[in-house]
Amino acid sequence: xxxxxxxxxxxxxxxxxxxxxxxxxxxxxxxxxxxxxxxxxxxxxxxxxxxxxxxxxxxxxxxxxxxxxxxxxxxxxxxxxxxxxxxxxxxxxxxxxxxxxxxxxxxxxxxxxxxxxxxxxxxxxxxxxxxxxxxxxxxxxxxxxxxxxxxxxxxxxxxxxxxxxxxxxxxxxxxxxxxxxxxxxxxxxxxxxxxxxxxxxxxxxxxxxxxxxxxxxxxxxxxxxxxxxxxxxxxxxxxxxxxxxxxxxxxxxxxxxxxxxxxxxxxxxxxxxxxxxxxxxxxxxxxxxxxxxxxxxxxxxxxxxxxxxxxxxxxxxxxxxxxxxxxxxxxxxxxx
Amino acid sequence: xxxxxxxxxxxxxxxxxxxxxxxxxxxxxxxxxxxxxxxxxxxxxxxxxxxxxxxxxxxxxxxxxxxxxxxxxxxxxxxxxxxxxxxxxxxxxxxxxxxxxxxxxxxxxxxxxxxxxxxxxxxxxxxxxxxxxxxxxxxxxxxxxxxxxxxxxxxxxxxxxxxxxxxxxxxxxxxxxxxxxxxxxxxxxxxxxxxxxxxxxxxxxxxxxxxxxxxxxxxxxxxxxxxxxxxxxxxxxxxxxxxxxxxxxxxxxxxxxxxxxxxxxxxxxxxxxxxxxxxxxxxxxxxxxxxxxxxxxxxxxxxxxxxxxxxxxxxxxxxxxxxxxxxxxxxxxxxx
Numbered sequence: 001x002x003x004x005x006x007x008x009x010x011x012x013x014x015x016x017x018x019x020x021x022x023x024x025x026x027x028x029x030x031x032x033x034x035x036x037x038x039x040x041x042x043x044x045x046x047x048x049x050x051x052x053x054x055x056x057x058x059x060x061x062x063x064x065x066x067x068x069x070x071x072x073x074x075x076x077x078x079x080x081x082x083x084x085x086x087x088x089x090x091x092x093x094x095x096x097x098x099x100x101x102x103x104x105x106x107x108x109x110x111x112x113x114x115x116x117x118x119x120x121x122x123x124x125x126x127x128x129x130x131x132x133x134x135x136x137x138x139x140x141x142x143x144x145x146x147x148x149x150x151x152x153x154x155x156x157x158x159x160x161x162x163x164x165x166x167x168x169x170x171x172x173x174x175x176x177x178x179x180x181x182x183x184x185x186x187x188x189x190x191x192x193x194x195x196x197x198x199x200x201x202x203x204x205x206x207x208x209x210x211x212x213x214x215x216x217x218x219x220x221x222x223x224x225x226x227x228x229x230x231x232x233x234x235x236x237x238x239x240x241x242x243x244x245x246x247x248x249x250x251x252x253x254x255x256x257x258x259x260x261x262x263x264x265x266x267x268x269x270x271x272x273x274x275x276x277x278x279x280x281x282x283x284x285x286x287x288x289x290x291x292x293x294x295x296x297x298x299x300x301x302x303x304x305x306x307x308x309x310x311x312x313x314x315x316x317x318x319x320x321x322x323x324x325x326x327x328x329x330x331x332x333x334x335x336x
Numbered sequence: 337x338x339x340x341x342x343x344x345x346x347x348x349x350x351x352x353x354x355x356x357x358x359x360x361x362x363x364x365x366x367x368x369x370x371x372x373x374x375x376x377x378x379x380x381x382x383x384x385x386x387x388x389x390x391x392x393x394x395x396x397x398x399x400x401x402x403x404x405x406x407x408x409x410x411x412x413x414x415x416x417x418x419x420x421x422x423x424x425x426x427x428x429x430x431x432x433x434x435x436x437x438x439x440x441x442x443x444x445x446x447x448x449x450x451x452x453x454x455x456x457x458x459x460x461x462x463x464x465x466x467x468x469x470x471x472x473x474x475x476x477x478x479x480x481x482x483x484x485x486x487x488x489x490x491x492x493x494x495x496x497x498x499x500x501x502x503x504x505x506x507x508x509x510x511x512x513x514x515x516x517x518x519x520x521x522x523x524x525x526x527x528x529x530x531x532x533x534x535x536x537x538x539x540x541x542x543x544x545x546x547x548x549x550x551x552x553x554x555x556x557x558x559x560x561x562x563x564x565x566x567x568x569x570x571x572x573x574x575x576x577x578x579x580x581x582x583x584x585x586x587x588x589x590x591x592x593x594x595x596x597x598x599x600x601x602x603x604x605x606x607x608x609x610x611x612x613x614x615x616x617x618x619x620x621x622x623x624x625x626x627x628x629x630x631x632x633x634x635x636x637x638x639x640x641x642x643x644x645x646x647x648x649x650x651x652x653x654x655x656x657x658x659x660x661x662x663x664x665x666x667x668x669x670x671x672x
Contacts, residue, residue, distance in 0.1 A: 086638050095640060143503045157605070159495060166606025167479045168641045176637035177600040180528075181516045181593065190599075190635050192516075257517065263526075264513040268604055269493070270502025299526050301512035302422050304431060305504045 011077035015069075016329040017062050017117075019081035020124060020321035023047055023099040026058055027318065028065040030076065031326035035135055037319065041065035047100045054100065055107065059114040078117055080329035082124030082321045083107060088169060089122045120332050123165070124321055126172065128314075129156020130163050131324030132275045136315040143271035146314070147174050147262065149278035152187070153195040159269065163328070175199065179261050197257035200280055204231045206250040217246040233279030240284060251280075255288065259295025266309060267301045277314025289313055347413035351405075352665040353398050353453075355417035356460060356657030359383055359435040362394055363654065364401040366412070367662035371471055373655065377401035383436045390436065391443065395450040414453055416665035418460030418657045419443060424505060425458045456668050459501070460657055462508065464650075465492020466499050467660030468611045472651040479607035482650070483510050483598065485614035488523070489531040495605065499664070511535065515597050533593035536616055540567045542586040553582040569615030576620060587616075591624065595631025602645060603637045613650025625649055 015038060019028045022045065029040040041064040043057055058081065066073055084097045092108015094100075111119035129138075129146030138144035138158065146156040153175030157164040164171050175195035176188055183192030184202070196202055208231075211217050222235050239247040262274050274296075281288050293311045300306045316323060351374060355364045358381065365376040377400040379393050394417065402409055420433045428444015430436075447455035465474075465482030474480035474494065482492040489511030493500040500507050511531035512524055519528030520538070532538055544567075547553050558571050575583040598610050610632075617624050629647045636642045652659060 086640055155604075159500065164495065164605070167608040168606055168638065168645070170636075170638035170640070171604065171606035173603040173606075173637040176603045177513070178515055178596045178635060179517050181519075181596050183517075188637055190637075193637075260514045260517050264600065265604060267509040267512045268491075268507065268601060269500070270504055270507035272503040299514060300506075301509040301524050301526075301529075302504065302506035304422055304506070309504070 011333050014075060014077035015071065016077050016326045016333075017065065017079040018322035018325035018329070019058065019062065019079060020127070020318075020325065021045060021054075021058060021081050021083050022124060023084065026061045027322060028058075028061045029319070029322040029326075030065050030069045030071065031323065035323065035326065037322065039065055039069040040322070041068055045100070051100070051102050051105045055105075055110045055114065058111060062111075062115055073115055073117055076117055078120065078329045078333055079111060079115060080120040080122065080127075080325040080332070081107070081111065082127040082325055083121050085123045086170060087121060087123060089120070089165060090169075092119070092121050094121070118329075118333065118336075120329055122325070122328050123156075123169075123172075125154030126156045126163055126165060127324035127328055128154075128277065128320040129158060129172070129275070129324065130327050131316055131320035131322070132277070132314050133158045133324075134327045135323050136320060137275045137312050138273055141272045143269070144273045144275060145172075145174070145265055145269065145271045146275045146277065147258075147265075148314070149199060149258065149276065149281055151199060151201050153199050153261075153278075155265075157269065159271070174261065174265060177261060177264055179257055179264065194257060194261040198254040198261065200231075200233060200236070200278075203236060203250055203254050203280065206253070207231060207236075207247060210246045210250065215246045218242060218244050219247065233283045236280060237283035251288075252291070255291045256295050259292045260299050262292065262296040262311060263299030266296070267299075270302075271309070273310040273312065275312055275314050277317075277320065281313060282317065285313060347669050350411060350413035351407065352413050352662045352669075353401065353415040354658035354661035354665070355394065355398065355415060356463070356654075356661065357381060357390075357394060357417050357419050358460060359420065362397045363658060364394075364397045365655070365658040365662075366401050366405045366407065367659065371659065371662065373658065375401055375405040376658070377404055381436070387436070387438050387441045391441075391446045391450065394447060398447075398451055409451055409453055412453055414456065414665045414669055415447060415451060416456040416458065416463075416661040416668070417443070417447065418463040418661055419457050421459045422506060423457060423459060425456070425501060426505075428455070428457050430457070454665075454669065454672075456665055458661070458664050459492075459505075459508075461490030462492045462499055462501060463660035463664055464490075464613065464656040465494060465508070465611070465660065466663050467652055467656035467658070468613070468650050469494045469660075470663045471659050472656060473611045473648050474609055477608045479605070480609045480611060481508075481510070481601055481605065481607045482611045482613065483594075483601075484650070485535060485594065485612065485617055487535060487537050489535050489597075489614075491601075493605065495607070510597065510601060513597060513600055515593055515600065530593060530597040534590040534597065536567075536569060536572070536614075539572060539586055539590050539616065542589070543567060543572070543583060546582045546586065551582045554578060554580050555583065569619045572616060573619035587624075588627070591627045592631050595628045596635050598628065598632040598647060599635030602632070603635075606638075607645070609646040609648065611648055611650050613653075613656065617649060618653065621649060
């Protein structure tokens, strides 16, 4: 089953499949030429079954979503999926994805052969930023940095209107800029990375440290009533809103460091906008972002026009990755 | 005396004047179309005489260097000067230069009217990086970051082959990325900036703190025999080479932070090369840079191909600014 190459004119009007694949789930959408999501499909990733079967699951999900919107694969111009990196977007190879257990998986080729349409891959966070830039909070900007706060902290750079993937395809690791050189050890092995100070994981670590040290907090109680084993963004947001002193202190520290980190990004690349997304930020919204913004502006080296640099919440939620993937696929098709 | 506009073809073969103006001196050179420095001239800036007279001194220096190489101003395509920022390179206005006492000085217009040739201005450190990229250590790279360690720490970004000045013309403030959030207060008012940890000023501060606290050091003695009031890079390098324990400790700390700072830059923009220049680095050479490199590689988030990212000393010394200015002038002329 070879892929039929269509020329640029033929593909421009066709929908594409945007996909986002992570350690937990595979999310796919058919996206029209007008960037509307025509339909979506979802499946758990089950990384434990191995890369071959995960790719099969991706292919199934793609077929499913195309069928779901009443199309055939021949009526779709291409697929693009976000994947955890590091990866080679040009060759379509996932070099290494620890949370999937993958090593040198030629994901692009496998998807393209399995579906018979062109298939592209790119870093999942890069695609999230691209989505926010093209269709979300960053629309109309030339220079935008996406910062996504979750288990880790990921980033994506749009500079002079284009996604910057970096010379080694390793750019935009916002979470691994050192902010506090003598700070806590990060999952990456360095010390004091932004991720070790302001991710949900860091917030969780500091809340548990407080609880274990005997600090009063409603967190254990909230988790019990919610039947949760992990401290989710939702529980953190609840405790914060209910005025839990420990959570407010820990969140305050994370906000400070996130502001300092955003300022470091701004002092280096001087973008027009910073788009902040991810679980905790989405759960708390503007009340989370306001102090972050205040700190960031204070740490801008150049105060001239500082407040013209917008620091805003992401708009697309989980769809950022899908939509960014669709944008990326179209950019790739246009260059072929 | 209006400026005569030449068309692109007429100017392409002509030399340009490259200039670098700082708080201490004005340095000018006539640079041929083949990027050879045909001659240079120098004058102290004397910022205390006010902006008008400083501009006169710049104009005199430009006339002098043109005469020096046996040309007339009509045989020169343009002038470009580096100036301390923040400034608007497009409008040719120095917004604010604290160490000159300047506020909203239309430097480009004043120079152009005074000399009768097109005159451009840009951030001095940006031009240093551009010089190193076009004609120095960074030749042939697509993505290069210049880091210049002196009284402060300045930077310049070349991304995808072009100088990135930033959305507010405030990019590449490498020295003001926060590396140690709870660290020493920086001249900019923030805390723990790279500049407050690894500049010559920071090194000087820490050496004096040690001396005042009674630590043994040959520094006071070296300065006396050298008849120096300030701790120059030369004296620091001498003490280091002679095995002064205090200086070695302080330098070691500065090297660590510089390595961490370079890694933060790499983790964000992922360039092909970092070019490190400035007094201390030039005075100590590879013995200064080797530990910086070791730390930096350790702090790279993505270890794949880490050592392909070159961290090298600058090559052009004081001429980087002049040559970068010439390159910038030609780029501007080509776009007109």
